Amino acid sequence: MDVKVNIERMRNDLEELGRLGRDEHGGVSRPSFSPADFEARNWLRGKIERAGLCYRQDGAGNQFGRIDCPGRTVMAGSHIDTVPNGGMFDGAAGVVAALECLRRILEEKVPTARPLEVASFTDEEGNLVGDFLGSRAFMGMLDENEIRKGRTSFGLPFEDILRRTEFTADGILGAHKDRPELEAFLELHIEQGPVLEDEGLSVGIVERIAGKHYRQCSFVGQASHAGTTPFELRHDAFLGLADFALKATQHVATKHYGSMLTVGRAVLHPGSFSIIPGRADFTLEFRSSSEETLRVLEKEIFAIAEDVASTRGLGFASRVVDRTTPVVVPSRIVKIIEEECESLHTPWMKLTSGAGHDAQILAGACDVGMIFVPSPDGISHSPAERIVWEDLEKGANLLLRTLVRLAT
Amino acid sequence: MDVKVNIERMRNDLEELGRLGRDEHGGVSRPSFSPADFEARNWLRGKIERAGLCYRQDGAGNQFGRIDCPGRTVMAGSHIDTVPNGGMFDGAAGVVAALECLRRILEEKVPTARPLEVASFTDEEGNLVGDFLGSRAFMGMLDENEIRKGRTSFGLPFEDILRRTEFTADGILGAHKDRPELEAFLELHIEQGPVLEDEGLSVGIVERIAGKHYRQCSFVGQASHAGTTPFELRHDAFLGLADFALKATQHVATKHYGSMLTVGRAVLHPGSFSIIPGRADFTLEFRSSSEETLRVLEKEIFAIAEDVASTRGLGFASRVVDRTTPVVVPSRIVKIIEEECESLHTPWMKLTSGAGHDAQILAGACDVGMIFVPSPDGISHSPAERIVWEDLEKGANLLLRTLVRLAT
Numbered sequence: 112m113d114v115k116v117n118i119e120r121m122r123n124d125l126e127e128l129g130r131l132g133r134d135e136h137g138g139v140s141r142p143s144f145s146p147a148d149f150e151a152r153n154w155l156r157g158k159i160e161r162a163g164l165c166y167r168q169d170g171a172g173n174q175f176g177r178i179d180c181p182g183r184t185v186m187a188g189s190h191i192d193t194v195p196n197g198g199m200f201d202g203a204a205g206v207v208a209a210l211e212c213l214r215r216i217l218e219e220k221v222p223t224a225r226p227l228e229v230a231s232f233t234d235e236e237g238n239l240v241g242d243f244l245g246s247r248a249f250m251g252m253l254d255e256n257e258i259r260k261g262r263t264s265f266g267l268p269f270e271d272i273l274r275r276t277e278f279t280a281d282g283i284l285g286a287h288k289d290r291p292e293l294e295a296f297l298e299l300h301i302e303q304g305p306v307l308e309d310e311g312l313s314v315g316i317v318e319r320i321a322g323k324h325y326r327q328c329s330f331v332g333q334a335s336h337a338g339t340t341p342f343e344l345r346h347d348a349f350l351g352l353a354d355f356a357l358k359a360t361q362h363v364a365t366k367h368y369g370s371m372l373t374v375g376r377a378v379l380h381p382g383s384f385s386i387i388p389g390r391a392d393f394t395l396e397f398r399s400s401s402e403e404t405l406r407v408l409e410k411e412i413f414a415i416a417e418d419v420a421s422t423r424g425l426g427f428a429s430r431v432v433d434r435t436t437p438v439v440v441p442s443r444i445v446k447i448i449e450e451e452c453e454s455l456h457t458p459w460m461k462l463t464s465g466a467g468h469d470a471q472i473l474a475g476a477c478d479v480g481m482i483f484v485p486s487p488d489g490i491s492h493s494p495a496e497r498i499v500w501e502d503l504e505k506g507a508n509l510l511l512r513t514l515v516r517l518a519t
Numbered sequence: 520m521d522v523k524v525n526i527e528r529m530r531n532d533l534e535e536l537g538r539l540g541r542d543e544h545g546g547v548s549r550p551s552f553s554p555a556d557f558e559a560r561n562w563l564r565g566k567i568e569r570a571g572l573c574y575r576q577d578g579a580g581n582q583f584g585r586i587d588c589p590g591r592t593v594m595a596g597s598h599i600d601t602v603p604n605g606g607m608f609d610g611a612a613g614v615v616a617a618l619e620c621l622r623r624i625l626e627e628k629v630p631t632a633r634p635l636e637v638a639s640f641t642d643e644e645g646n647l648v649g650d651f652l653g654s655r656a657f658m659g660m661l662d663e664n665e666i667r668k669g670r671t672s673f674g675l676p677f678e679d680i681l682r683r684t685e686f687t688a689d690g691i692l693g694a695h696k697d698r699p700e701l702e703a704f705l706e707l708h709i710e711q712g713p714v715l716e717d718e719g720l721s722v723g724i725v726e727r728i729a730g731k732h733y734r735q736c737s738f739v740g741q742a743s744h745a746g747t748t749p750f751e752l753r754h755d756a757f758l759g760l761a762d763f764a765l766k767a768t769q770h771v772a773t774k775h776y777g778s779m780l781t782v783g784r785a786v787l788h789p790g791s792f793s794i795i796p797g798r799a800d801f802t803l804e805f806r807s808s809s810e811e812t813l814r815v816l817e818k819e820i821f822a823i824a825e826d827v828a829s830t831r832g833l834g835f836a837s838r839v840v841d842r843t844t845p846v847v848v849p850s851r852i853v854k855i856i857e858e859e860c861e862s863l864h865t866p867w868m869k870l871t872s873g874a875g876h877d878a879q880i881l882a883g884a885c886d887v888g889m890i891f892v893p894s895p896d897g898i899s900h901s902p903a904e905r906i907v908w909e910d911l912e913k914g915a916n917l918l919l920r921t922l923v924r925l926a927t
Contacts, residue, residue: 194791304747321746325792336899337781338729338806338873339712342772344897349782350768353761360758364750373745374757375791382784383602384733384802384840386900394792398746432792465746489752491744492794 114219116211116511118504124207125498128154128191129199138196138494143172143234143244144276151191155206155231162214164229169289170282171248172233178213180226183294185518187212187510188230190245190469192238198496204484205299206231208507212514223518225294232469240269241433244283246472251287258283293477295444295517298470299510300481301498302462305489312460313502314509316448317481319400320464320471321371322437324409326395328429330355330420334381334389348391349379351425356393359415363397363408370399370408371465395429400437400463438471444480451512457505480513482506522627524619524919526912532615533906536562536599537607546604546902551580551642551652552684559599563614563639570622572637577697578690579656580641586621587634591702593926595620595918596638598653598877600646606904608709612892614639616707616915620922631926633702640877648677649841652691654880659695666691701885703852703925706878707918708889709906710870713897720868721910722917724856725889727808728872728879729779730845732817734803736837738763738828742789742797756799757787759833764801767823771805771816778807778816779873803837808845808871846879852888859920865913888921890914 131154132147134140141147155174159166164176177184189205209229216227233245240261247253254261258280261269273279302308307315332346356374363372373396379388397412399405413429420427445461452459462483470479484506487497539562540555542548549555563582567574572584585592597613617637624635641653648669655661666688669677681687710716715723740754764782771780781804787796805820807813821837828835853869860867870891878887892914895905 302747303744304749305752323746323793334901335897336711336874337783337804338731338779338875339710339899340873340897341712341777342768342779344713347781349785350764353764356758356761357765360750371746371750373755373793373795375745375787375794375796377757377785377787379783379785384783384804385731385781386783387781388783396745396792465748466744467746489743489748491747493742 114215114221114511116215116504116507118500121207121211121503121507122500124158125199125203128203128207132193134196136196136494139193139199140195140197141191141193142195142236142238143192144239144272148192155191158210159229162210163217164213169249169286170278171245171286172278173245173249173286174231176210176213176229178217178223178227182225184226184228184291185294185514186228186230187297187514188232189298189300190232190235192234192236194236194238194492196494197492198494200301200496200498201303201491202235204301204498204503208299208503208510211507212511215511216515221515223515225518226291227514227518228291235469237264239263239272242467243469243472246469248283248286249290250472250475252472252475253284255284295478295480296470296473297480297482297510297513298468299506300468300483301486301491302483303466303486303491306462307483307485308487308489310460312458313484313505314452314457314459315462315483316445316459317464317483318440318445318461320438320468320481321398321400322402322405322435323396323398323467324405324431325433326429327432328393328395328427330391331426331428332389332424335387337385337387340387345387346424347387348425349388351419351423352377352391352393354423355416355419358419359412362411362415367399367404367408370397370404372397372412398465402437405437435467435471438474438479440480441478444478447516448480448482448509448513451509451516454512455505455508457509482509522623522629522919524623524912524915526908529615529619529911529915530908532566533607533611536611536615540601542604544604544902547601547607548603548605549599549601550603550644550646551600552647552680556600563599566618567637570618571625572621577657577694578686579653579694580686581653581657581694582639584618584621584637585634586625586631590633592634592636592699593702593922594636594638595705595922596640597706597708598640598643600642600644602644602646602900604902605900606902608904608906609711609899610643612709612906612911613707616911616918619915620919623919624923629923631923633926634699635922635926636699643877645672647671647680650875651877651880654877656691656694657698658880658883660880660883661692663692703886703888704878704881705888705890705918705921706876707914708876708891709894709899710891711874711894711899714870715891715893716895716897718868720866721892721913722860722865722867723870723891724853724867725872725891726848726853726869728846728876728889729806729808730810730813730843731804731806731875732813732839733841734837735840736801736803736835738799739834739836740797740832743795745793745795748795753795754832755795756833757796759827759831760785760799760801762831763824763827766827767820770819770823775807775812775816778805778812780805780820806873810845813845843875843879846882846887848888849886852886855924856888856890856917856921859917859924862920863913863916865917890917
């Protein structure tokens with residue numbers, strides 16, 4: 112098969128799409144269900160329809176373009192929403208690559224024996240109520256209470272957001288009913304890390320996708336006057352957090368290298384120059400590509416927190432905000448992608464995805480595979496996110512050949 | 520001299536005043552220039568006038584009640600503003616005690632040879648533009664730029680606050696012109712710490728008032744994806760802050776016992792579950808009762824910060840927000856108060872004030888002295904702030920005798 116993607120058309124698509132939601136800091140701010148996201152959805156619908164694909168949108172706003180025939184569907188895609196002030200390739204590269212693959216299959220009348228679909232999933236970035244709203248809806252994995260009563264990351268009730276759109280809680284919860292039987296799901300994505308660039312490679316084949324735990328945690332002590340409370344009488348919740356963060360990071364870095372732990376947000380109460388913090392609320396996330404390690408990490412990290420709390424006379428509390436399960440990419444998919452790399456004379460490496468992806472959610476229904484292309488300087492979720500067009504071309508050609516293999 | 524204060528009248532005054540600005544959490548929220556503060560100012564004016572004292576208010580809103588005669592003034596007082604959701608004794612106890620002393624001197628026609636004044640200073644708590652606005656205005660120690668262009672702790676330009684009041688920047692800056700020649704300033708205050716209660720004493724004589732530095736600081740690293748950035752490539756600004764806070768606290772606690780260091784507020788940027796903090800902004804305050812120690816602390820603490828920054832590949836920046844100088848209470852004042860404790864058969868101890876007080880500012884113009892009464896459980900700046908009336912009575916009688924001594 113000599114069919115190749117048209118990288119000029121892909122570049123043009125990505126540049127068009129990257130102008131929708133362009134913000135004053137030079138980034139792309141296009142969270143799902145924002146006005147910019149609706150512009151982008153219209154843009155994508157137009158592209159799918161003009162390509163001659165059969166367009167549909169489900170109740171959760173997931174968008175699809177299909178080459179129909181009987182049998183189980185081979186799907187490829189990603190997402191077009193972004194974090195606030197994000198970049199123009201995270202997600203978008205995978206949707207445009209999948210769209211281009213299906214366009215080329217139609218244009219060249221490549222014979223296939225299974226239906227093919229490009230998919231763009233709603234709110235992969237989790238700006239609404241948790242990551243992966245769209246792919247979770249597609250899989251019937253949503254928490255009904257979260258959809259009906261949840262609050263978005265920027266504080267508004269989700270139902271207030273929905274009221275301004277064509278979507279409803281019932282529609283989102285009902286999206287699972289419309290999904291096709293799946294043979295496989297493939298996702299091309301920027302790496303969002305430095306490994307491929309360091310290795311001088313244009314593509315990576317993902318072997319595992321890390322799972323993660325998101326927890327909202329607090330150390331609770333006693334607020335008191337910073338000028339009059341001697342150190343030995345303090346119950347400083349912030350120092351508890353500081354102690355915990357250093358010890359837990361050290362523990363993960365030395366005992367579970369390759370796993371991750373991050374404190375990304377902290378709020379001290381009451382939050383004044385001269386008052387010892389009586390409470391420190393913070394986010395804790397930890398990730399691992401092994402389910403067993405995640406279980407062990409959870410136990411060990413909370414033992415560290417309890418130990419810090421009891422040493423410092425503090426309380427510790429935490430609740431789960433979100434969690435995903437690590438995914439092992441089936442070896443048959445890894446093998447097919449490797450073989451297609453060889454046919455294309457494209458050198459590759461296998462790697463683990465530390466970031467979560469819709470493919471991880473789809474893994475509950477079918478075999479999944481992921482192709483990474485390098486992120487220059489490892490930067491993503493930033494206006495400085497870039498892509499090398501030659502890398503994207505190689506990755507998209509690999510996606511195209513893998514799709515055709517799976518659909519034949 | 521057998522004149523004694525009327526503790527029932529003082530209690531009644533404090534309970535009346537404590538109802539002004541009472542908030543839904545059971546605390547008192549009466550920041551200067553708030554509607555509740557204006558109610559309290561009217562209340563105080565009424566009390567001063569009904570006592571037969573000569574009332575005046577200066578351009579900074581400081582309120583005074585005077586028993587006039589020729590000579591240098593002996594002044595006593597404190598403040599009636601509170602922190603948000605504070606208690607009903609911090610400041611108020613000192614104003615009511617001074618008022619009661621002057622009332623008793625008038626009522627009993629105690630012969631005095633110097634003018635006496637009760638004073639209530641604006642915004643001791645620093646809710647507007649820095650602590651001690653009123654006493655600093657009285658002393659001519661304000662930063663003109665801060666008064667004309669400053670922003671309040673709750674974000675509004677100070678001039679917007681002023682516009683809703685009878686006060687002006689020119690009036691505040693001009694307050695210094697109206698102040699009397701001072702012989703001495705005495706301030707009764709709750710301890711805001713646990714020492715007197717622990718020692719079972721009703722009064723403490725302050726020997727020193729700690730000075731403090733307020734700084735707004737930042738560690739600056741590199742925001743990146745929490746799932747894809749290996750530990751060895753991270754520049755996590757929060758871990759820099761955590762490391763610094765623990766090391767600096769440890770350093771002060773072990774090398775400069777009695778001095779204080781506190782991180783009271785921290786904001787991480789961008790502040791998301793899955794993004795490594797690229798910047799950690801935080802408040803740093805440190806205090807000492809020795810000017811020399813403050814100087815050494817400043818040097819040592821910033822050496823620790825620079826060391827943490829360079830070890831972790833971060834930047835460190837800080838700017839001074841406020842600073843006060845430690846005060847040594849003149850031995851003649853300490854001696855007079857000690858002698859009056861003896862006459863009253865009231866056991867006492869000498870102690871250092873870790874908290875700042877208007878007396879510290881007035882020390883630039885005259886001899887100052889402070890009398891502490893116990894704070895049950897060391898609690899202040901809280902709805903749980905309390906006082907033992909018998910302690911207040913002993914403290915106020917001591918204030919009364921000391922004032923008469925100084926005015927004779």
